[in-house]
Amino acid sequence: MSQLRIAIVGAGPAGIYAADLLLKAERDVDVSIDLFERLPAPYGLVRYGVAPDHPRIKGIITALRDVLDRGDVRIFGNVNIGTDITVEELRDYYHAVIFATGAVRDAALPVPGLELEGSYGAADFVSWFDGHPDVPRDWPLEAEQIAVIGNGNVALDVARILVKHPEDLASTEIPANVAEGLASSPVTDVHVFGRRGPHQVKFTPLELRELGELRDVDMILDEADFPDAETTAALVAGNKQIMVIDRVLRSWRERETGQASRRLHLHFWAKPLEFVGDEAGRVRALRYERTAPLPDGTVVGTGEVRELPVQAAYRAVGYYGSPIDGVPFDEARGVIPNEGGRVSVDGVQIPGVYATGWIKRGPVGLIGHTKSDAMETVSNLLADGELWWTPEHPEESAITALLDERAVAYTDLDGWHRLDEHEIGLGAGERARVKVVPRDEMIRISRGEG
Known part of the structure; x- marks a missing residue:
């Protein structure tokens, strides 16, 4: 294997921390990570779950942005796993998937x-x-x-x-x-x-x-x-x-x-x-x-x-977490059932499927707890080489070709930079930014479509 291809679903703190830790961990293979987010913009609950008069907490975005801006993680926004791409289809493109979809x-x-x-x-x-x-x-x-x-x-x-x-x-x-x-x-x-x-x-x-x-x-x-x-x-x-x-x-x-x-x-x-x-x-x-x-x-x-x-x-x-088509879900707790981040059903591990963050442990703990949580999941994933999937199309270009073929209007890191700069510009120096709210407008700005 020349490259370990990992999909992470959810571009909030849990998903970004998991990506960062995967790339920094000791390992025997190169790691290539694609981060999928159903919203056009990243950062999850830090962007959409923290009150606007809490800029100190929103400052966490700076650390998350640093991870994305390194350029060693690809991000695909406005992509819904379960509809735009099924979980079963991920097996054809990746060796494993980590779900970091939070609880909304x-x-x-x-x-x-x-x-x-x-x-x-x-x-x-x-x-x-x-x-x-x-x-x-x-x-x-x-x-x-x-x-x-x-x-x-x-x-x-x-x-x-x-x-x-x-x-x-x-x-x-x-x-x-x-x-x-x-x-x-x-x-x-x-x-x-x-x-x-x-x-x-x-x-x-x-x-x-x-x-x-x-x-x-x-x-x-x-x-x-x-x-x-x-x-x-x-x-x-x-x-x-x-x-x-x-x-x-x-x-x-x-x-x-x-x-x-x-x-x-x-x-x-x-x-x-x-x-x-x-x-x-x-x-x-x-x-x-x-x-x-x-x-x-x-x-x-x-x-x-x-x-x-x-x-x-x-x-x-x-x-309370939301279920994802094709992934086990614990209705009582609102989480993906797992042991140390390894997704399992009745104690039996499902190969290649992992979880981190609130969808793993439930909505407890502050944002800082998410990093140690991701470390456990990442460590277990890297230890499970024999249980990784064997994708038919592991090349990085294959997933973009699939999204283009299906006419999915996905956004990428450059697109987030365009939207970020646009929102900051709307603030006109008087405040940090003015958020663009309509999804179609977010997509249009991110994709540079006029």
Whole structure:
């Protein structure tokens, strides 16, 4: 074998890290990598899952761009594996495939009323405000009181964007249609609900601290949600992250409120029971049960049920992977079943098929965890030489010929550079970029078609 041909499906951090590690790993053969992405632009959730007012996190794109710009990885954007090319067909062109398709759908929230008008998934809302090309350009922002279910960073992103004054997003890469939609919102109160207490949240301290820096927004907390000083001291002892979170929450509890035009309420010990609808089938309230802690760290319902009037409710309880035609899928966990990245069914490895990132382990961990995750998958792939496929057309030109024959309007690295420069130019030096949102426009610019 003169060259090991690898296909990686998904050009987000997981896929790009896997490509980088493959090329840097000790091996006996040359490696040639083709990176496939169903969107016209790379970077996955860093581009379409991180709030526009988080430029520090979006700075990860710089490291990912450095990998692509080395020139030793080819990228094929706007190619959907499963339709444009089947998984079975990949066997004819590659020795193995790594799936790094992430998780972009909302996890289930088993409560009645999810079908009501005004009930939304956080993933869809995040895709909208991040200018994802495959979601509608408009978003219904008609509610004055809004509930957000979840105590993780995505819940905070959703709450922050909903309550933040749109003019304070003007310097970010927020698309024009999103700015216009947020400007029309009549919101006055956003309520964030979590089943556990204030010292068990999944927020990172930085995300939480940012909430308190919002202009003209009061932070509202209920003293009944917080334990006494002795219990608090025991909870924060030896845990720096919890200590910082406690300090932030305590500072908000000491603030004067009542002057801001908008309020962000944090509700702890609150388990959602139902999105309550009106006669027209719209959300009119959130019904929830107060919870209490058990010695093992879990919570139990107290039987005290409350109802809060809201006109919209967003569930931010986690992400869930999407199945790919021709690849095993674990419906319960929303992942491709695997052992150390080796895709398997009932413990039996499927030759030549691997997974990394959230589609491998589920939507847990920060972006930085993805690199160590990819290392495991790459190491196992390189150790599995006897299980690699034997492609009939391993030459690099064969896959481009196939895409051209099928008239797939794929984008490449030069095309991404064209789109990148175009978006930066739209920012006119006043902000990092203005995203191009319509898919057909992204493709046209990337392919240099006028």
